[in-house]
Amino acid sequence: MHHDYSLTVSAALSAILGLAILLIGADLVAASAAPKAAPAPIDKELIVLSSGGGDLLKTHLLGECTRLLTARREAVAKLTTADEVLQRQQKIREAWLAAVGPFPERTPLEAKTTGTLDREGYRIEKVLYASRPGHHVTGNLYIPKQGQGPFPAVLVPCGHSLPGKAAAPYQSICLSLVANGFVVLCYDPIGQGERCQLPGEKGTPAVWGTTEHTLTDIGARLVGRSTAHYRIWDGLRSIDYLVSRPEVDPNRIGCTGNSGGGTMTSYLMATDDRIAAAAPSCYLTSLERLLATIGAQDGEQNITGQIGLGIDHADYINMRAPKPTLMCVATKDFFDIDGAWAAFREAKRLYGILGFGEQVDIFEYPDTHGFTKPRREAAMRWMRRWLQHVDEPTPEPPIKLNAEADLAVTPTGQVVRDLKDVTVWDLNLAEARRLAPEREAFWKKGPTGQCLAEVRRLAAVRPLEGKPPVRLLGTVKREGYAIEKLVIERPGEVPVPALLFLPEKAEGRRPAVIYVDGRGKAADAAPAGPIEALVRAGTVVMAIDVRGFGETAALKSGRYLENEYPLSYAAIMLGRPLLGQRVEDVFAAASVLADRPEVDAARLSVVGVEAAGPIALHAAALDERISEVTLRRSIESWMNVVATPMSRAQLQNVVPGALTRYDLSDLVRAIAPRPVRVEEPLDPAGKPRPAP
Helix, strand or coil, X not given: CCCCCCCCCCHHHHXXXXXXXXXXXHHHHHHHCCCCCCCCCCXXXXXXXXXXXXXXXXXXXXXXXXXHHHHHHHHHHCCCCHHHHHHHHHHHHHHHHHHXXXXXXXXXXXXXXXXXXXXXXXXXXXXXXXXXCCEEEEEEEEEECCCCCCEEEEEEECCCCCCHHHCHHHHHHHHHHHHCCCEEEEECCCCCCCCCCCCCCCCCCCCCHHHHHHHHHHHHHHCCCCHHHHHHHHHHHHHHHHHHCCCEEEEEEEEEEECHHHHHHHHHHHHCCCEEEEEEECCCCCHHHHHHCCCCCCHHHCCCCHHHXXXXXXXXXXXXXXXXXXXXXXXXXXXXXXXXXXXXHHHHHHHHHHCCHHHEEEEEECCCCCCCHHHHHHHHHHHHHHHHCCCCCCCCCCCCCCCCHHHCCCCCCCHHHHHCCCCHHHHHHHHHHHHHHHXXXXXXXXXXXXXXXXXXXXXXXXXXXXXXXXXXXXXXXXXXXXXXXXXEXXXXXXXXXXXXXXXXXXXXXXXXXXXXXXXXXXXXXXXXXXHHHHHHCCCEEEEECCCCCHHHCCCCCCCCCCCCHHHHHHHHHHCCCHHHHHHHHHHHHHHHHHCCCCEEEEEEEEEEEHHHHHHHHHHHHHCCCEEEEEEECCCCCHHHHHCCCCCCCXXXXXXXXXXXXXXXXXXXXXHCCCCEEEECCECCCCCECCCC
């Protein structure tokens, strides 16, 4: 039966995984947008799928996420006793800490105050401290002049705004809190305020905010960390600084933030027991609704394997139960309100089972995304209720903002420039270099088969079960050869469209090539092109679109990240990185090709072009049927990726934790004595490198 690949999808489904790129603070688009290059014209005769291919990978990933999140939700619904709730809480918290950690040792903060602003009723100390050696955090510490300390204190992580701690909403909540008797620490995240990791010579950062968070995340994932890891640690050390102050009562610590600051509040309240009261704003929803609406967000928002581990947004509350937690939400937020209420209902039920149902609540206001006055006042009242034991309406006082320049902690307003600070990219590279001897020792111990089993585990590559079904959808005739239009259909997986090039006059079984091109299977298939040259030499060629390439590619979205980040992060949260899924597609093609009567299965090779290079390399290392591999215009090493801050289109091939066990060069050695040819290698920024 013929399958029509035109998909009927709802408006929500067509928006899944962030095609519209509706990001927190929207600064990813602003920082990375560039004119989109017109795609190379493709011969319409070489199109295999009738239509709708661009939705296939999204639909598949959403289906897998929904399946696991549904199983998680059903398991939580079966909890009926306090012991069951606490047992699950311990299990999930251990999984969470393993996913975002391990964290480094606590080194001296080396805190200093670089200036003070004396204001009516309060003062602001401009503070600087090192969360890691040489890696500084800039913050403003608001201290009330009235009252007797030690005071309760509130940590305010910033959302995604270029001014960071000086942005109006974050100043406003700090000024409101200090006016009501709280010490408040508001600090800059990396990529914002005074902590842009690439500040630029003229003061304008090369990238900032969510774009920087995602670019730093690429190298961090490869070494087994993440941008969330760095940002959580900054928050934990910020609490360390708060409790070190004599004005602060260490037993009365609160945390509130909005958007990206709501993310960090959620992470910190799940991680650090010192946070007695928390009020995340405009972030918490459910992952199922997040993926079905705006899609996976920037680097810090996605924890490796969290869906596979059964960790949903509600668990950021559940992990701290029964500590007081308030969800501040907006009816018209792009963080879905139905998902927010689903998360709240789950948390409310579990808090109730523990006997503390009143200690979790939700505040909804009918406006849009932002730390607007109603949510700031709700957060204020929550902090007063649980940290000051005062429960009454607390209107926000008149706010007089301070000038951004007045709040600057460093002389020029950038720690990298003023302090020669260690950047997150530096930290990633230092960790990669530290891991290098361990990787070398791992492969020396061998045997190679066991080492490759680790490669398979990290990339989540599963063995192929049986011969995959394949259908012929048409044939194209060219001079001297024919092109069969095929689709490989593994049950429950994304179909793989393929073009099979068959020399007409070749006799006997011929050598064969699986041709995998990051630009799509038809990119090199024009007359007189590279594929035709192989065919005229008597080689059978199968050019395929592994999932997310060619006919199944989504729309492009920006200069550095292209169409990668929503789909890549959904796969990473599943615990099945895209590279591993694409390697399985190559395995399926190899099985189909090796079974053809025209093919000599002992002479089966693979060509990987551009983004498909690492995919082809993994496939050859893990499938001994592949006799040789050619990499064309591909990267050679993940160490180079870690060392390149402004990498391009590298996220889609990230295997989290890969550099704890192997680099691409290790795969080359594992393939030997089978040959690996490298042609026109590129660096991670897409620039040519000398051939090895």
